[in-house]
Amino acid sequence: MPPPPGLRERKKYETHRALAVAAVELVAERGLDAVTVEDIAAAADVSVRTFFNYFASKEDAVVIAFPDHLERTERAVGRFLAQPPELSTMDALVAVMREEVADVGENPREWLARMTAIKKNPALFHRAVTMNAQQAEPLTAAIARRAGCEPGDLFPSLLLAVVGGAMSAAMLRWRELDGKNTTVTELFDEAVASVAAGLPDPKRTC
Numbered sequence: 033m034p035p036p037p038g039l040r041e042r043k044k045y046e047t048h049r050a051l052a053v054a055a056v057e058l059v060a061e062r063g064l065d066a067v068t069v070e071d072i073a074a075a076a077d078v079s080v081r082t083f084f085n086y087f088a089s090k091e092d093a094v095v096i097a098f099p100d101h102l103e104r105t106e107r108a109v110g111r112f113l114a115q116p117p118e119l120s121t122m123d124a125l126v127a128v129m130r131e132e133v134a135d136v137g138e139n140p141r142e143w144l145a146r147m148t149a150i151k152k153n154p155a156l157f158h159r160a161v162t163m164n165a166q167q168a169e170p171l172t173a174a175i176a177r178r179a180g181c182e183p184g185d186l187f188p189s190l191l192l193a194v195v196g197g198a199m200s201a202a203m204l205r206w207r208e209l210d211g212k213n214t215t216v217t218e219l220f221d222e223a224v225a226s227v228a229a230g231l232p233d234p235k236r237t238c
Contacts, residue, residue, distance in 0.1 A: 048086050048099035050076040053142055055093035060145035064090070064153040091159045094149055097142075105167045108132065109174045121179045125171075125195050126224050133199060133220045140211045147207045168192060198223035 054075035058067045069090050073083040087093040098104060108128050115124035136143045150156045175188040202219035226232070 045099055047076070047078060047082065049097075051078065051083060051086055051093055052097050055090060056142055056146045056149060059090075059094050059149040059153065059156070064094075064149070064155060091155055094146065094156055095159045095163060097146065101163075101167075105170055109170050112171070112174050113178060121175060122191060122195065122228075124178065125175065125191060129195055129199055130217065130220060133202065133217050136203065137216050140216075143203075143216075144207055144211050147203065151207075168196075194227060195224070198227055 051072060055067070055072045058071055058075060067090060069083055070080055072090060072093055073080045076083075083093070086099070087096070108131075111131070112124055112128045115127055119127070150160050172188045172192055173183045175191055176183040176185065179187055179191075181187055199220055202216055202223045205219050206214070206216040
C-alpha cells in the first residue's frame with residue numbers, strides 16, 4: 033500500500049517504516065535483548081527522541097509494521113462489508129484477507145525477518161497476539177453484521193478463527209520455506225481451498 037498523500041504525512045509514514053524495518057532487521061539478527069532503542073534509532077538515522085514519537089517501545093517497533101495499522105483494520109472492515117452480496121460471508125472474508133496477505137508478499141525480506149524475530153522472542157509473540165486480538169473485535173462485529181447474527185454468536189468468531197488460521201498457517205509455512213519457490217498468497221489460497229474442501233487428509237504414498 034503506498035504512503036499517504038501530503039508531504040508531512042508522507043514523511044511521518046516513511047520515518048515509521050524506516051524505524052520498523054530497522055528494528056525488525058536488528059532484532060532478527062541479534063535477538064531482542066541485544067538491541068536497544070538507541071541502536072534502532074541510529075540504524076534509521078533519527079534521534080532517540082524521534083523514535084519515541086512513533087513507538088512506545090522497541091517491541092512495538094518490531095510488531096507494528098505500519099503507522100496506520102488501526103486505520104488499515106477499519107479499511108479492511110469497509111472492504112469486507114462492500115464485497116458483492118452474492119459472495120458467501122467466508123468468501124468475502126477470504127477476499128479481504130487475501131489482499132492483506134498480498135501486502136506481506138510485497139516486502140518478503142522484512143516480513144520473514146519479522147516472523148523470525150517474533151518466533152524467537154516471547155515478548156514479541158505476546159505483543160503480536162495482543163495487537164491481533166484488538167484487530168479481531170471490529171472484524172468479528174463486521175462478520176456478524178454481514179451474516180445477520182449477533183457478534184456474540186459462535187459463527188463470527190469461528191469464521192474469523194478459521195480463515196485467520198489459514199492465513200497464519202500459510203505465513204508459517206512460507207517462513208519455513210524462507211519465502212522460496214512459492215508465495216505467501218499461493219500458500220494462503222491452498223490453505224483456504226483445503227478448509228473449503230473439509231480438510232481432507234493428504235494423499236500418502238508408500
